[in-house]
Amino acid sequence: MLAYVIQRVFQSLLVMVVVAFAAFIVFNFVGDPVDNMLGQETSAEEREELRKDLGLDDPFIVQFGRFVTNAVHGEFGISYRLQRPVADLIAERMPATLELVALSAVLALVFGVPLGVFTGINRSSWISQLILIVSLVGVSLPTFVIGILLIYIFAVNMGVLPSFGRGGVVEIGWWSTSFLTVAGWQAIILPAVTLSLFQMTLILRLVRSEMLEVMRTDYIKFARARGLTDRAVNFGHALRNTLVPVITIVGLNIGSLVAFSIITETVFQWPGMGFLFIQAVGFADVPVMAAYLVMIAFVFVMINLIVDLLYFVVDPRLRADKAVAAGN
Amino acid sequence: MVSITQSKDHPVNGAPRSRMARILDSDLFYSFRRSPVAVVSAVITLAYFLTAGLAPWLAPYDPFNAASLDLMDAFTAPAWTAEGDSRFLLGTDDQGRDILSTLIYGGRISLIVGFAAVAFSIILGVGVGILAGYVSGWVETVIMRIADVQLTIPAILIALMVDGVARSALPLEMREDMAIYVLIFSIGISDWPRYARVTRGATLVERNKEYIQAARIIGIHPVTIMLRHVLPNVMGPVLVLGTIGLALAVITEATLSFLGVGVPPTTPSLGTLIRIGNNFLFSGEWWITLFPAVALVVLVLAVNLLGDWLRDALNPKLR
Amino acid sequence: MALLEVRNLRVEFPTRRGVLVAVDDISLEISEGEVLGVVGESGAGKSMTGSAIIGLLEPPGRIAGGEIRLEGERIDNLPYEKMRRIRGAKIGAIFQDPLTSLNPLYTIGRQLVETITTHTDLSEADARAHAIDLLSEVGIPAAERRFDSYPHEFSGGMRQRVVIALALCVNPRLIVADEPTTALDVSIQAQIIALLKRLCRDHGTAVMLITHDMGVIAETADRVAVMYAGRIAEVGTVRDVVKHAKHPYTEGLMGSIPLVGHDVERLTQIEGAMPRLTEIPTGCAFNPRCPKAFDRCRTERPDLLQTDGATQAACWLYDRETAYV
Numbered sequence: 001m002l003a004y005v006i007q008r009v010f011q012s013l014l015v016m017v018v019v020a021f022a023a024f025i026v027f028n029f030v031g032d033p034v035d036n037m038l039g040q041e042t043s044a045e046e047r048e049e050l051r052k053d054l055g056l057d058d059p060f061i062v063q064f065g066r067f068v069t070n071a072v073h074g075e076f077g078i079s080y081r082l083q084r085p086v087a088d089l090i091a092e093r094m095p096a097t098l099e100l101v102a103l104s105a106v107l108a109l110v111f112g113v114p115l116g117v118f119t120g121i122n123r124s125s126w127i128s129q130l131i132l133i134v135s136l137v138g139v140s141l142p143t144f145v146i147g148i149l150l151i152y153i154f155a156v157n158m159g160v161l162p163s164f165g166r167g168g169v170v171e172i173g174w175w176s177t178s179f180l181t182v183a184g185w186q187a188i189i190l191p192a193v194t195l196s197l198f199q200m201t202l203i204l205r206l207v208r209s210e211m212l213e214v215m216r217t218d219y220i221k222f223a224r225a226r227g228l229t230d231r232a233v234n235f236g237h238a239l240r241n242t243l244v245p246v247i248t249i250v251g252l253n254i255g256s257l258v259a260f261s262i263i264t265e266t267v268f269q270w271p272g273m274g275f276l277f278i279q280a281v282g283f284a285d286v287p288v289m290a291a292y293l294v295m296i297a298f299v300f301v302m303i304n305l306i307v308d309l310l311y312f313v314v315d316p317r318l319r320a321d322k323a324v325a326a327g328n
Numbered sequence: 329m330v331s332i333t334q335s336k337d338h339p340v341n342g343a344p345r346s347r348m349a350r351i352l353d354s355d356l357f358y359s360f361r362r363s364p365v366a367v368v369s370a371v372i373t374l375a376y377f378l379t380a381g382l383a384p385w386l387a388p389y390d391p392f393n394a395a396s397l398d399l400m401d402a403f404t405a406p407a408w409t410a411e412g413d414s415r416f417l418l419g420t421d422d423q424g425r426d427i428l429s430t431l432i433y434g435g436r437i438s439l440i441v442g443f444a445a446v447a448f449s450i451i452l453g454v455g456v457g458i459l460a461g462y463v464s465g466w467v468e469t470v471i472m473r474i475a476d477v478q479l480t481i482p483a484i485l486i487a488l489m490v491d492g493v494a495r496s497a498l499p500l501e502m503r504e505d506m507a508i509y510v511l512i513f514s515i516g517i518s519d520w521p522r523y524a525r526v527t528r529g530a531t532l533v534e535r536n537k538e539y540i541q542a543a544r545i546i547g548i549h550p551v552t553i554m555l556r557h558v559l560p561n562v563m564g565p566v567l568v569l570g571t572i573g574l575a576l577a578v579i580t581e582a583t584l585s586f587l588g589v590g591v592p593p594t595t596p597s598l599g600t601l602i603r604i605g606n607n608f609l610f611s612g613e614w615w616i617t618l619f620p621a622v623a624l625v626v627l628v629l630a631v632n633l634l635g636d637w638l639r640d641a642l643n644p645k646l647r
Numbered sequence: 648m649a650l651l652e653v654r655n656l657r658v659e660f661p662t663r664r665g666v667l668v669a670v671d672d673i674s675l676e677i678s679e680g681e682v683l684g685v686v687g688e689s690g691a692g693k694s695m696t697g698s699a700i701i702g703l704l705e706p707p708g709r710i711a712g713g714e715i716r717l718e719g720e721r722i723d724n725l726p727y728e729k730m731r732r733i734r735g736a737k738i739g740a741i742f743q744d745p746l747t748s749l750n751p752l753y754t755i756g757r758q759l760v761e762t763i764t765t766h767t768d769l770s771e772a773d774a775r776a777h778a779i780d781l782l783s784e785v786g787i788p789a790a791e792r793r794f795d796s797y798p799h800e801f802s803g804g805m806r807q808r809v810v811i812a813l814a815l816c817v818n819p820r821l822i823v824a825d826e827p828t829t830a831l832d833v834s835i836q837a838q839i840i841a842l843l844k845r846l847c848r849d850h851g852t853a854v855m856l857i858t859h860d861m862g863v864i865a866e867t868a869d870r871v872a873v874m875y876a877g878r879i880a881e882v883g884t885v886r887d888v889v890k891h892a893k894h895p896y897t898e899g900l901m902g903s904i905p906l907v908g909h910d911v912e913r914l915t916q917i918e919g920a921m922p923r924l925t926e927i928p929t930g931c932a933f934n935p936r937c938p939k940a941f942d943r944c945r946t947e948r949p950d951l952l953q954t955d956g957a958t959q960a961a962c963w964l965y966d967r968e969t970a971y972v
Contacts, residue, residue, distance in 0.1 A: 219750045
């Protein structure tokens with residue numbers, strides 16, 4: 001058990017170092033940071049001065065070490081575009097993104113998993129067929145099209161919900177939340193629905209196919225042959241066995257939500273990290289891009305780690321002590 | 329289960345059948361004919377490809393010829409509405425470009441980028457997959473670990489990152505010209521691991537078969553062996569993945585273009601057109617964004633349905 | 648009255664190239680406590696017959712004709728819920744692969760207890776006690792301790808013992824055992840067969856033992872039905888079928904088994920292969936391969952006939968009109 005956890009944590013660290021290295025390469029070798037920070041009319045001495053200040057004369061490995069140290073402390077330099085510390089920019093925008101992702105994840109799971117189970121069990125009923133067709137439309141609708149459609153219906157035509165921004169936020173320390181005001185809730189509904197729809201249909205379809213897979217197994221047939229009730233077979237045996245892959249799906253899904261929040265935030269001008277990032281890409285604002293890259297990698301590594309550890313709880317085969325298995 | 333396989337090469341009546349007859353009699357074609365959804369989506373997909381190929385002849389105007397544009401025509405509503413103009417069936421945009429024409433050309437760009445990106449993914453993925461499966465050892469470990477890690481990250485994010493980095497790396501004056509290649513590269517690189525996985529699996533299975541050992545002993549080059557024996561085995565799964573991959577690539581392209589980091593506005597794709605139209609949604613010019621959006625969704629839906637059917641029909645263990 | 652009676656059972660699979668008949672007009676019966684072996688090549692329809700009896704034919708397969716009676720009551724047309732109460736309680740089942748028959752995520756104890764409490768009024772604690780007794784009975788050492796083990800912690804042979812315990816835990820009158828030893832090591836096969844035989848004798852349970860292994864049948868069964876292309880070719884006591892086979896197919900089958908102590912020049916072999924379900928010839932399905940086939944065999948299909956020996960065989964050789972002309 002402990003060995004497994006340590007191995008996973010070690011792997012995660014390795015991935016983080018690799019990503020940090022990639023970010024560092026991007027940061028240092030894509031365009032000259034000095035050129036990016038100073039105007040054209042700066043003298044050669046001033047450039048040399050800044051170069052030294054930034055430590056760009058140090059050996060490669062020292063620079064990388066400094067980059068990692070700074071990254072661990074949450075420092076990624078100054079944004080070229082906004083001329084402010086990247087760390088501050090990210091801290092300001094993080095709550096907006098995380099709240100959006102959290103609400104979308106809840107929506108996607110609350111609807112996606114039960115519908116997937118339902119269509120998996122009642123595979124040939126017409127309701128299932130209908131749900132499946134609708135879900136395929138959902139998979140085919142690009143997130144930004146859903147967003148535009150919802151804006152057109154609810155903001156332009158009906159005028160009941162705002163089409164951009166966070167509405168009313170309440171500051172709790174450095175965290176700003178949408179969840180404490182009516183205006184905040186109104187503002188987050190459309191982006192959250194937009195963000196969750198695609199993932200919801202994806203979860204639905206994946207849960208369904210997992211369910212069908214398990215339904216075909218011998219132990220389900222044997223469970224029926226033992227005369228267990230449908231309830232016990234479907235929910236006790238089949239659903240429990242789909243749980244392992246479903247945990248993976250949900251983990252990946254939360255990761256995807258973070259990624260797709262970039263698009264949703266752009267459509268709804270949601271002041272989160274994704275919106276910040278997309279503006280950075282447009283302006284080749286490398287420090288912001290590098291910081292976002294590292295942040296995202298961190299989120300994904302954490303999700304994967306949690307998923308791996310959850311497997312452990314769900315599947316006794318992983319918990320198995322090999323000595324016991326060999327002992328009979 | 330009872331399986332019925334008829335010997336296709338030696339029909340009972342003895343006469344060898346033509347390739348066409350075999351295709352028409354195959355289980356795949358049977359399931360195709362039996363599925364109206366598959367037929368309709370195949371027809372729609374085909375229509376898109378034809379329209380894209382024949383764009384210069386089908387489009388009523390050349391929307392990229394600045395000389396032919398008249399700003400007086402800007403914001404004309406579709407022809408069937410009260411303010412419509414019979415010259416512009418689907419209306420015009422802010423620069424007076426005919427929406428129908430920009431749609432036809434835009435769809436062409438979307439398909440070209442999508443197709444090129446998928447082709448790039450397949451070549452890269454299948455190549456790397458065969459390499460990993462055949463070479464084994466640490467090369468395989470490294471390749472498959474990279475694939476595993478990349479698979480946990482959404483393709484669109486990879487595409488965005490690669491696109492962003494590649495853009496920053498290019499000198500300013502080249503960014504516009506290179507944009508479409510950068511886009512193809514970014515989308516293509518974001519989707520190779522799926523092909524690599526399938527191919528590696530098939531390669532591993534084949535590698536240990538005796539005829540491969542025999543071929544190796546008589547000195548046939550490994551590359552030849554792999555191309556001749558492994559490729560045919562992965563064609564089915566790759567076709568399914570590629571079809572779904574095309575839908576995905578078209579969405580990714582549209583998304584990146586919508587975000588303003590895709591193709592340049594001078595050669596707009598469907599995503600770019602939606603981005604442009606989105607600015608006028610509030611002022612009531614809904615047609616500028618609606619038609620490209622519908623065109624995009626119908627294309628993606630048709631390709632997805634086709635891929636879905638293909639997966640069920642070929643029924644490899646794919647998800 | 649026989650415990651199980653199958654009359655003119657027909658199982659069909661609708662496919663795009665027409666309806667396939669996997670089981671064609673089969674009749675058989677099993678008495679209380681009897682072991683009936685059902686033997687045949689793969690595709691002969693023996694597993695389909697078993698699945699039809701426990702009411703778990705996989706769609707699109709369906710019972711298209713005939714009837715199945717358990718203790719005199721028809722069970723082939725019962726609604727799902729009623730049939731469910733019979734499965735496990737009156738008819739147990741054992742499948743081929745013990746490695747995949749058990750749910751990997753639950754302890755074997757839990758799987759036993761849930762089966763027992765589904766069909767009886769026993770309390771959880773009583774069910775547990777009963778389950779532990781059963782586990783010792785099927786030869787699981789330290790049953791009390793292994794009760795909370797997961798399937799992956801057992802070897803293949805041990806798992807099949809657990810599967811047998813699961814099939815027997817509510818004392819069914821009949822067990823349908825579909826290739827119960829095929830997936831096991833040869834050395835363990837004999838143990839499992841011996842165990843199954845002993846348990847069923849002790850509990851008075853009848854067994855329908857489906858296998859392609861004539862050796863297993865010879866050791867275990869009281870009577871045997873030989874299936875070929877969806878029909879029964881010959882049926883009789885094991886002794887009669889093995890020693891005095893009358894149907895040319897059975898004769899060929901017996902001739903192909905090497906016997907220790909018999910000095911045979913060479914083992915016989917039946918030419919050709921069993922036809923696919925799509926290509927079953929008219930007349931007797933065996934006629935293209937039969938060394939003794941004559942005209943009638945190619946046009947008319949024989950039903951089971953009393954032979955000149957003790958068995959019944961579906962063969963025109965034993966029709967008085969034909970045989971003695």
